[in-house]
Amino acid sequence: xxxxxxxxxxxxxxxxxxxxxxxxxxxxxxxxxxxxxxxxxxxxxxxxxxxxxxxxxxxxxxxxxxxxxxxxxxxxxxxxxxxxxxxxxxxxxxxxxxxxxxxxxxxxxxxxxxxxxxxxxxxxxxxxxxxxxxxxxxxxxxxxxxxxxxxxxxxxxxxxxxxxxxxxxxxxxxxxxxxxxxxxxxxxxxxxx
Numbered sequence: 001x002x003x004x005x006x007x008x009x010x011x012x013x014x015x016x017x018x019x020x021x022x023x024x025x026x027x028x029x030x031x032x033x034x035x036x037x038x039x040x041x042x043x044x045x046x047x048x049x050x051x052x053x054x055x056x057x058x059x060x061x062x063x064x065x066x067x068x069x070x071x072x073x074x075x076x077x078x079x080x081x082x083x084x085x086x087x088x089x090x091x092x093x094x095x096x097x098x099x100x101x102x103x104x105x106x107x108x109x110x111x112x113x114x115x116x117x118x119x120x121x122x123x124x125x126x127x128x129x130x131x132x133x134x135x136x137x138x139x140x141x142x143x144x145x146x147x148x149x150x151x152x153x154x155x156x157x158x159x160x161x162x163x164x165x166x167x168x169x170x171x172x173x174x175x176x177x178x179x180x181x182x183x184x185x186x187x188x189x190x191x192x193x
Contacts, residue, residue, distance in 0.1 A: 088149065
């Protein structure tokens, strides 16, 4: 083997051992500058940072948007139940009170940006408006009566659209206990001419 061929073979062996020992090839002085090897690695930290930021940031942003959407709906149904109860308690008749309660609940949800139509139900005093759906029929304008107004709506998660409409929706409930004024009959009699 000639001397230049032997030198090239020796450099090749050194490069292989450098890869094994240090995990990267070390340039030798066969016409390459040491800065050329570093130039191939420049900028990769920025690319990795941006890539990792995108991979982590997008799920966190979606999680926060989902939590805010459900929280907005929860505030909306709580306010809607309170307003529906007040609207019913100040109505002239029970049928008018039911209509006023549904309208008040819809307006309160629209204030919070919830577009879904609410379900307004009336349950006996002490009932829970959770998973079980209390039946109608507890509403009354009798003086001293007490019952619960239950408002239920669906909070759609952002970006799910019609494709996942039934799978990703969250049902939120709100309730308000209505106590009809003891002296309601006296005020109605005084108001009539």
